[in-house]
Amino acid sequence: MKVAVLGGGAFGTALAVSLAANGPVTLWARNAGAWRDRTCPKLEGVTLPGRVTLTGDVAEALTADTLLFALPMQSLAGLLDGLPEGLEGKALVACCKGIDLTRLTGPAAILAERAPAAMPAILTGPSFAADIARGLPTALTLACADEAMGKALQQALSTPALRLYRSRDVIGAELGGALKNVVAIACGACIGAGLGDSARAALMTRGFAEMTRLAVHLGAEPETLAGLSGLGDLTLTCTSDLSRNYRFGLALGRGEAFDAGTTVEGAATAQAAEALGRRDGIPLPICGTVSRLTEGTLTVPEAMDQLLARPLKEE
Numbered sequence: 001m002k003v004a005v006l007g008g009g010a011f012g013t014a015l016a017v018s019l020a021a022n023g024p025v026t027l028w029a030r031n032a033g034a035w036r037d038r039t040c041p042k043l044e045g046v047t048l049p050g051r052v053t054l055t056g057d058v059a060e061a062l063t064a065d066t067l068l069f070a071l072p073m074q075s076l077a078g079l080l081d082g083l084p085e086g087l088e089g090k091a092l093v094a095c096c097k098g099i100d101l102t103r104l105t106g107p108a109a110i111l112a113e114r115a116p117a118a119m120p121a122i123l124t125g126p127s128f129a130a131d132i133a134r135g136l137p138t139a140l141t142l143a144c145a146d147e148a149m150g151k152a153l154q155q156a157l158s159t160p161a162l163r164l165y166r167s168r169d170v171i172g173a174e175l176g177g178a179l180k181n182v183v184a185i186a187c188g189a190c191i192g193a194g195l196g197d198s199a200r201a202a203l204m205t206r207g208f209a210e211m212t213r214l215a216v217h218l219g220a221e222p223e224t225l226a227g228l229s230g231l232g233d234l235t236l237t238c239t240s241d242l243s244r245n246y247r248f249g250l251a252l253g254r255g256e257a258f259d260a261g262t263t264v265e266g267a268a269t270a271q272a273a274e275a276l277g278r279r280d281g282i283p284l285p286i287c288g289t290v291s292r293l294t295e296g297t298l299t300v301p302e303a304m305d306q307l308l309a310r311p312l313k314e315e
């Protein structure tokens with residue numbers, strides 16, 4: 001397989017560095033001209049190995065037969081719209097974590113909309129770009145509805161340090177990765193506001209229940225949510241300062257400003273999840289709370305009061 005990564009931010013760069021262990025990789029960055037010394041501005045301290053060809057010309061990347069899309073969720077549809085014909089015969093792998101605000105779908109449906117004959121796959125799970133780029137051990141989920149395609153991608157994209165588990169549950173894998181970011185913002189806000197580790201554990205657990213409720217309603221297998229793409233990534237993102245979603249929540253909880261140029265997927269995902277819950281009558285109190293927190297119509301103390309004042313329920 002000839003592999004290209006589209007999206008030259010932290011994650012696309014880390015994937016290209018990692019996959020170079022298997023052979024040549026092309027990395028397309030729209031801002032390739034702004035790179036200095038083959039170092040991504042979003043992933044300092046990591047230099048591209050010789051096997052990675054960095055290009056600002058998307059046509060060069062499109063000569064590959066396997067394309068990994070590693071850019072923010074809300075940019076995916078626009079990027080695809082601007083690409084020439086010819087995606088149909090390729091393996092298309094989405095690496096973004098989120099729900100498109102306009103369509104209220106994950107990345108696989110957007111890839112399928114653009115290339116109906118292609119079989120989209122999802123690469124997701126607990127992994128910080130900095131860890132992957134340093135070659136630290138990482139396990140991720142590769143989800144593809146077509147088993148043969150899933151097996152081929154699992155082989156091609158696993159490396160000695162990056163171990164891929166296979167799944168056919170595309171919806172479950174992408175929703176786990178999207179929704180954990182919303183819970184991570186809630187957990188960051190909780191810790192930032194000094195509400196304690198017990199409250200965080202409650203938010204993680206009830207957040208996981210909410211993730212599973214929505215994902216199963218939309219067709220996911222509950223077991224997928226309990227795997228790397230759901231519980232695994234939830235655990236990492238809700239407990240580590242390396243997570244941008246968690247740090248954004250910390251800033252909210254402390255009443256501090258946060259750099260608007262940092263990618264925080266959970267804010268738009270909270271809005272999209274809330275819209276899905278409203279549309280389909282699925283209660284999602286934590287997503288709704290995070291949606292209002294991030295748009296600035298609710299404070300952290302008000303948010304906790306509202307969550308605690310909900311009617312008592314069976315677990």
Ligand SMILES: NC(=O)C1=CN([C@@H]2O[C@H](COP(=O)(O)OP(=O)(O)OC[C@H]3O[C@@H](n4cnc5c(N)ncnc54)[C@H](O)[C@@H]3O)[C@@H](O)[C@H]2O)C=CC1
Nearest residue numbers: 008009010011012042070071072073075096097128129263
């Ligand atoms: N950074 C991480 O540790 C991980 C990130 N991800 C996911 O990967 C996705 C991308 O995140 P990062 O690379 O970390 O973000 P980033 O902020 O480091 O980089 C985003 C990149 O996308 C590019 N981009 C944005 N819109 C574009 C467009 N329309 N066309 C072309 N390029 C465009 C930007 O120029 C930038 O280079 C997100 O969905 C994130 O959740 C997944 C796992 C780990």
Ligand SMILES: O=C(CO)COP(=O)(O)O
Nearest residue numbers: 125126127128243244245
């Ligand atoms: O998805 C990630 C870890 O699996 C990265 O998390 P952040 O986007 O919050 O940094």
